[in-house]
Amino acid sequence: xxxxxxTPRYLIKTRGQQVTLSCSPISGHRSVSWYQQTPxxxxxxxxxxxxxxxxxxxxxxxxxxxxxxxxxxxxxNVSTLELGDSALYLCASSLEAPLRGRAFFGQGTxxxxx
Amino acid sequence: SQQGEEDPQALSIQEGENAxxxxxxxxxxxxxxxxxxxxxxxxxxxxLIRSNEREKHSGRLRVTLDTSKKSSSLLITAxxxxxxxxxxxxxxxxxxxxxxxxGTGTLLAVQP
Numbered sequence: 575x576x577x578x579x580x581t582p583r584y585l586i587k588t589r590g591q592q593v594t595l596s597c598s599p600i601s602g603h604r605s606v607s608w609y610q611q612t613p614x615x616x617x618x619x620x621x622x623x624x625x626x627x628x629x630x631x632x633x634x635x636x637x638x639x640x641x642x643x644x645x646x647x648x649x650x651n652v653s654t655l656e657l658g659d660s661a662l663y664l665c666a667s668s669l670e671a672p673l674r675g676r677a678f679f680g681q682g683t684x685x686x687x688x
Numbered sequence: 689s690q691q692g693e694e695d696p697q698a699l700s701i702q703e704g705e706n707a708x709x710x711x712x713x714x715x716x717x718x719x720x721x722x723x724x725x726x727x728x729x730x731x732x733x734x735x736l737i738r739s740n741e742r743e744k745h746s747g748r749l750r751v752t753l754d755t756s757k758k759s760s761s762l763l764i765t766a767x768x769x770x771x772x773x774x775x776x777x778x779x780x781x782x783x784x785x786x787x788x789x790x791g792t793g794t795l796l797a798v799q800p
Contacts, residue, residue: 578730605786617776617790630787664730668786676721676733677788684728 576601578667580680587687592653595683599646599667606648607677608640611662620663623648655687692777692791700797707764709794711777712757718780720753721788722762725774734762734775769800 579598587593599606608620619632623642640650646667652659662684666677692713701707713720719738723731737744737753737760744751750763764771774795778788 607786607788609788609790616792617778619787619789622786624786632787662728666731666788670786676736677786678733679723679731681730682728 578680585685594651597648597665603667605668607666608650609664660687694791694794698795709762711760711791713779721778723776767798769798772798
């Protein structure tokens with residue numbers, strides 16, 4: 575069974591640009607969550623989607639958005655990039671809702687904003 | 689803000705020694721999970737302990753949970769150089785959400 579796949583693995587963008595990151599969950603998993611990891615703030619929850627609906631959102635500005643498609647694949651978008659958006663963005667998929675079991679993480683997308 | 693804090697922030701030991709990491713959290717939980725992260729990569733699930741459990745084992749890992757103190761510990765016995773990584777506790781609060789709230793992490797270095 576394929577794991578969680580995130581693309582691209584690395585991205586370099588310029589301030590003010592926008593970026594879209596993609597996550598393909600494990601087959602059969604309907605929940606996809608996104609996390610931002612930075613040295614200063616650690617691992618922060620961004621949002622979670624289940625069956626194409628955003629069920630929970632973390633404390634991030636409206637520049638951060640996401641969506642989930644009918645095949646459970648998810649994308650997150652960051653508009654008007656700032657230097658502080660440089661981070662490792664991690665996607666996790668899980669089978670159960672609510673989370674009574676483990677979450678499976680992708681390898682992440684390393685975003686650098688210059 | 690983060691739910692959990694881990695202690696120590698960094699730990700350096702020799703191969704063969706045991707490593708203990710502690711995690712404290714703030715609110716009642718559904719379950720607590722431990723994850724490992726190798727440098728700048730994805731998180732790997734290690735073990736999950738439910739709020740009604742007190743201790744759990746998996747191979748060289750032993751996790752304890754004290755809900756009265758809102759704390760958990762992860763013990764890695766007979767450590768190996770390959771155990772070098774960051775370790776995070778994560779709590780699931782409950783409700784209809786799959787949100788994991790991570791602690792600050794412990795960076796473990798195992799010297800060969």
